[in-house]
Amino acid sequence: MPQHVHGVISRAKDAPVELTTIVVPDPGPGEAVVKIQACGVCQTDHHYVAGGVGDDFPYLLGHEAAGVVEAVGPGVTEVAPGDYVVLNWRAVCGQCRACAKGKPWYCFNTHNATQKMTLLDGTELSPALGIGAFAEKTLVAAGQCTKVDPAVPPQVAGLVGCGVMAGIGAAINTGEVTRGESVAVIGCGGVGDAAIAGAALAGATTVIAVDVEDRKLEWAKKFGATHTINSRETDPVARIRELTGGFGADLVIDAAGLAQTYRQAFEARDLAGRVVLVGVPAPGTEITLPLDEVFGRGGSLKSAWYGDCLPSRDFPMLVDLYLQGRLNLDDFVSETVGLGDVEEAFAKMLRGDVLRSVVVLADA
Structure with a gap:
């Protein structure tokens, strides 16, 4: 049955973000519910708040995240409950012209969950980059879940899902x-x-x-x-x-x-x-x-689009490099905060006081 969890939303352009209750439906075909353990505070999330991405408010913010798969819908084979995953916002389709050319990192038909998460009154939420991970749990397409070694702490694993991958990929894949x-x-x-x-x-x-x-x-x-x-x-x-x-x-x-x-x-x-x-x-x-x-x-x-990455190939590689001591991810994390601290984290980010604030869930 649908679950009620806490999440951080943006109701209107430039309005302060709000911690509220959201409704996460049971996963349908091709979908997964993920229990979020940590999520980085990224500039892209603030672009949503500032109206720089669109005006499909209210937005469920957060996308740079790691967590554990709680449930999957019919037909899902990529992941199973209990899998430790980093979320990605380019779940490749395998069928578009880019994928057919053997270049799935350019996939032109990436997809997200079909169902919508909502507020208690039924208002549909637009998840940031199709993820919406400033929340205790979120609903995504199963292809947005990339399994990684659970030895990596969630506060650094999540960063692989966006900013770290974009930058490293710009150098290695694109450059x-x-x-x-x-x-x-x-x-x-x-x-x-x-x-x-x-x-x-x-x-x-x-x-x-x-x-x-x-x-x-x-x-x-x-x-x-x-x-x-x-x-x-x-x-x-x-x-x-x-x-x-x-x-x-x-x-x-x-x-x-x-x-x-x-x-x-x-x-x-x-x-x-x-x-x-x-x-x-x-x-x-x-x-x-x-x-x-x-x-x-x-x-x-x-x-560089998302560092021209293929999440299934590149996320585990970066995690392995971290565990081998060859990739410094720890120094990206300037501070860890709670779900209620996102507005202040945005302010620190805009002032340049931090490299990354990371929201860590209480029971992570």
Whole structure:
């Protein structure tokens, strides 16, 4: 029968978030109910609050989560009750033209649960990124559940489900970093620091962190940055070229998503170098680039969609790297908070006081 649990919702644009009771239905065909143990507070959740994603209020917030499968619906074979999972927001269909080409990480028909979670009065909720994990339990498509080793603590496992995967994937999957290359990352929040960690994992020997805050640059060193640039004080393009023999970086990752930072990334790459955009631009952001330079520099300009990841392949890999001591996930967690602390966590995030706040459920 349907369950009543606590969850954090956004009722209207820019309104304070609210901890309230939500109704989670029994899982139908292809669905699963997951008991949430931890969920990261991500910038994307605040985009929903600010109306930057749409106006399908009320939203059930939270998406960067780990937990345990409680129940599954008919026909589910991917997971079973008791499985420890990280939730993903790209449950691949296996049938669209991207999947048919053998590139399921580009799946154009990803899916979510068919049924809706609701408020007590029957108002339907829109779960953030099809997940809605600032809640004691949530309903998702079974394909959104990725089994991982239960030895990894939920407060770090959940981060693999969004920000960490987006950043590491931008470096390794989209940017295709190889041994001995130089990489510059502009914007050193959670996604940018994950991109730095990914570049270091892949064997980059020069990893340059660029940000406007010294505190964030210090954080970046923990994840593998070999050099830092405060772009308020130093021209980042000139300095990146100086650090790379005058040529520019093999790969520049824009984790800020601003017109200014993208232009810097474009100008700071070497001939035949790559630019990867992983920071999410504000709607309507425009940029003008000299077409002769686009041609003359060669290389590639790419966007990273969720780090071009395949959750079933990449999530367990990142968890294994963490358990082997090769991937620093612990330092992404600045603090752990409760469900009732999400509004304050958003404020800290917007001020840049934290790398990641993580909501940990009381009985996790």
